[in-house]
Amino acid sequence: MAVSEFHGSQHVIVHEDDSTDHPYDTTGAGGTESAPHIVVILAVGHSESTSRELKQALRRHPQSQPLMLALKRDDDDAARLIRSGARGYVAISEPPRAFMTAITAIASGTLFVPLSLQESFAVRYLCPGNDQPESQLTSRELSVLRLLAEGLCNKEVAARLFISVKTVDTHRMNLMRKLGLRTNVDIVRFAIRRELIEL
Structure with missing residues (x-):
C-alpha cells in the first residue's frame, strides 16, 4: 500500500x-x-x-x-x-x-x-424529500455521469477512465435509462441538482 x-x-x-x-x-x-x-x-x-x-x-x-x-x-x-x-x-x-x-x-x-x-x-x-436516485448507479456509471456533466465527450471520458468509447456509450445509456434522462443537458442538470459536480 x-x-x-x-x-x-x-x-x-x-x-x-x-x-x-x-x-x-x-x-x-x-x-x-x-x-x-x-x-x-x-x-x-x-x-x-x-x-x-x-x-x-x-x-x-x-x-x-x-x-x-x-x-x-x-x-x-x-x-x-x-x-x-x-x-x-x-x-x-x-x-x-x-x-x-x-x-x-x-x-x-x-x-x-x-x-x-x-x-x-x-x-x-x-x-x-430525501430520495437519492444516483444510489442506483454503479460506481463506473457514476464516474461517467460526473465526467459527462463536466463537459467531456465520450472519447475524453474513455481516455480518463481507460475504457473504450463503446463502453462509455453503454454506461451512458444505462445511467440515462436508470435516471430517466434523455439528453446531455439533462445529465448536467441532474449532476448540478444532486451536487455531484462543482460549478
Missing part, C-alpha cells in the same frame, strides 16, 4: 496485487475492466471540507473508489460523503471485520455502509 496526504484528510491506496501496470489502469489484457482502484480516506477535518476534497480527488482520478474511514460515526456526514462520490463509509468504532467487508464490497462494485447505518439510510431513501 502507498500512503499520501491531501489537506485535512489522509488516504491509503489499496492495490489488488503488486503488478507493474499503471496504478490507474482499469482495463485487463483483453480490454475488460479489472478490479477497481480503492482509496481509503481517513476523514479528520470538517465534513464539508472533506466532501470538497473528495470531489476534487475524484475529478483528478475518476476511476478511484473511495472508502471513508471516520473517526466518529455521523449519519449526516456519511450521507454527504456518499453523495459526493464515496463508495463506502465505516467508522473506526465498527468491528474490524466491517473494514474488510467494505473493501470486498467496493472491489465487487457495491456501495457499502455498515449494518449500523443501513436503518438510518433506509429512512432517508424512503422519505420522498
Whole structure:
C-alpha cells in the first residue's frame, strides 16, 4: 500500500496485487475492466471540507473508489460523503471485520455502509424529500455521469477512465435509462441538482 496526504484528510491506496501496470489502469489484457482502484480516506477535518476534497480527488482520478474511514460515526456526514462520490463509509468504532467487508464490497462494485447505518439510510431513501436516485448507479456509471456533466465527450471520458468509447456509450445509456434522462443537458442538470459536480 502507498500512503499520501491531501489537506485535512489522509488516504491509503489499496492495490489488488503488486503488478507493474499503471496504478490507474482499469482495463485487463483483453480490454475488460479489472478490479477497481480503492482509496481509503481517513476523514479528520470538517465534513464539508472533506466532501470538497473528495470531489476534487475524484475529478483528478475518476476511476478511484473511495472508502471513508471516520473517526466518529455521523449519519449526516456519511450521507454527504456518499453523495459526493464515496463508495463506502465505516467508522473506526465498527468491528474490524466491517473494514474488510467494505473493501470486498467496493472491489465487487457495491456501495457499502455498515449494518449500523443501513436503518438510518433506509429512512432517508424512503422519505420522498430525501430520495437519492444516483444510489442506483454503479460506481463506473457514476464516474461517467460526473465526467459527462463536466463537459467531456465520450472519447475524453474513455481516455480518463481507460475504457473504450463503446463502453462509455453503454454506461451512458444505462445511467440515462436508470435516471430517466434523455439528453446531455439533462445529465448536467441532474449532476448540478444532486451536487455531484462543482460549478
